[in-house]
Amino acid sequence: MESPEGLLRTAHELSRAYLDSLPSRPVALPVTAEELRASLRWPLSGRGVPGETVLLDLAAAVEHGLVATAGGRYFGFVIGGTLPVSIAADWLTSAWDQHGTFFVSSPAASVVEEVVAEWLIDLFGLPEHASCGLVTGCQMANFTALAAARHAVLAGAGWNVEQDGLRNSPEITVVAGAEAHVTIHSALRMLGLGANVLSVPVDPQGRMMTAALEAAVRDLSGPLIVCAQAGNVNSGAFDPIAEIASVVHERGGWLHVDGAFGLWARASSRYRDLAVGIDHADSWATDAHKWLNVPYDCGIVFTAHPAAHRAAMTLDASYLQKSEGAERDSLDWVPDVSRRSRAFVLYATLRTLGRDGVAELIEGCCDRAVELSRLIAHDDRLEVLNDVALNQVLITTRQADGGAAVKAMAAAIQREGEIWLGSTSWRGRAALRVSVSSWMTSADDIRRAADAISRAADAAGIPKSSLENTVVEVS
Ligand SMILES: *Cc1c(COP(=O)(O)O)cnc(C)c1O
Secondary structure, three states, X not given: OOOHHXXXXXXXXXXXHHHHHOOOOOOOOOOOHHHHHHHHOOOOOOOOOOHHHHHHHHHHHHHHHOOOOOOOOEOOOOOOOXXXXXXXXXXXXXXXXXXXXXXXXXXXXXXXXXXXXXXHHHHHOOOOOOEEEEEOOHHHHHHHHHXXXXXXXXXHOOOOHHHHOOOOOOOOEEEEEOOOOHHHHHHHHHOOOOOOOEEEOEOOOOOEOHHHHHHHHOOOOOOEEEEEEEOOOOOOOEOOHHHHHHHHHHOOOEEEEEOOOHHHHHHOOOOHHHHOOHHHOOEEEEEOOOOOOOOOOOEEEEEOOHHHHHHHHOOOOOOOOOOOOOOOOHHHOOOOOOOOOOHHHHHHHHHHHHHHHHHHHHHHXXXXXXXXXXXXXXXXXXXXXXXXXXXXXXXXXXXXXXXHHHHHHHHHHHHHOOOEOEEEEEOOEEEEEEXXXXXXXXXXXXXXXXXXXXXXXXXOOOOOOOHHHOOOOOO
């Protein structure tokens, strides 16, 4: 085997070159799978190839297929970049290769995870006794939280779901806002709760309407789980969580909050009140790989009911060595058994940023989202569809045939490579979808984005000052 020294040096140099290229490189260029296959698909050799050669070949071969999500001009989905200290801590995590499963398999990973959980609970203002698990992403965080919810509401009805399964169990009513993220539905599906989810209407920003929730649950009795959201994936809007919590708890239900990116608003005194009352929920799911800007993958789940959380996730076998004392075995809190020790990256990132650093990261992105919406208002062909209350901006054209125009604009933007964003549909209108989630996005990147969007309107053939074609807003 080659010594690690040369390989790590090469990895370091290649990483540096990539990171240095982020400010100037196109965000993404059109590339086909066939082109990438042509440079990657070697027959697997018998004797192998020196690692050094492989790393250099790999970096060259993937170059045109890399998407600069780590840079400042990527606005697609809700992605986020990677902070330098997070990348460095991620390298260490790989070198240490800790089996973050039991206390005995890595005492260090176990205790670092404990500390990170305490910091996050404090940062988000969640109940001090909350339980926490680190998972791959918010999908799995939603799954884990809803498994705990399933345990608790059935236990309340005298049923042990871990022991007896769902067949013949008391029926659980599951309620979610009409704008619940798709991963809430897939998590429910994996838990055998996917059928007959009651959908509660939302207001024009996508927020669950409390009166409609009240009406939906008024005549219900029995186990109840309600899924609310902090940060709509399109508009960024927050459900009125304090009001929802009191409706749910009056009926003895469990309130879960999907806060994949929105939970981070709690780290800022400016945005904290968007999620007022969120500490009254029973469980929370969020991501660190989105707004905290750590590398993939890192989702986080919390519950206010550690016993239910543990009961839903724990496992044991004769050959395992679980801790008997107060030590943390991570596998009690997550669906995984063997897993990456994600806590090292969170520890390094949170300690480096501090409270103020996290708040500045969140507020900076929100400021840039507002700035973009202000610049967009200068182009009279375009309009912003949502209240830019957080980091999300939905942009559409005033043209009558907005759908085709928006599609053409997104295609033009993606072809050009100056920025990257996708499209969505918001309350029946097609829109470009912008998420400002990277620490790297600068005021200059926002100007470049606004220019790229205007150029895309030109490319889509939308005439300047085309106000005679305006659609009248339907209220
Ligand atoms: C991104 C997102 C998810 C899913 O998170 P992953 O980390 O991709 O698994 C869930 N809910 C919301 C609101 C999101 O934005």
